[in-house]
Amino acid sequence: MNALITNKFQRIWQQAKESSPLKQQSAVCISTINQSGYPESRFVDLKAVSTVGFTFCTAYNSAKGRQIEMNPKVSLVAWWDHIGYQVRVVGTAARITNELADEYWNTRSFEAQMSTTTFAQSREWTADSAPLTHFEQALANAECPVQRPAFWGGYTIKPQAVEFLTFMSNRVHQREHFSWDGTSWQKRLLQP
């Protein structure tokens, strides 16, 4: 992704975070394609944006992780109501390095780390006890520090297209669409 698009995203994201009324200020929606060909969407925390792409963390063996391993073509969308921006991305997800995964792991709270190591994200819960009861027992027996399990890491979405929409109350939204044509980034304006 070129510096112009990266900087534009960074600027808007920063603005969104500074004035955000939300508790989860970096949530973005990621869509992946499941085995039946349906898109599946869910929110994740956006960790970083650079000229390489958009990085989020998750369990590689979660539903989304398994879907990405089968089909790395994904999309991302953010809507920041308080500043009136939507950003849409389509691209290809690739795993981050173990070193970077360790860095992100170390920024997580003890409880978040323990949740990851206690549960198998996306799998059915079949035990008789409630997940929370199980978690409290796991916390009581936990040893610090919690090592990052090999199944937890992250993906960076290398974009193929990025669209910035400035919301207009008259619905004449301004849409700036950037796409990679294999050689360079092309900018077009799209109708609202």
Ligand SMILES: Cc1cc2nc3c(=O)[nH]c(=O)nc-3n(C[C@H](O)[C@H](O)[C@H](O)COP(=O)(O)O)c2cc1C
């Ligand atoms: C605001 C918010 C932020 C979330 N952040 C993450 C995240 O960074 N990573 C993650 O794996 N799940 C995150 N989740 C949970 C996911 O939405 C989802 O339930 C989980 O990853 C399992 O998805 P999957 O079964 O499609 O793999 C978040 C949920 C919300 C509502």
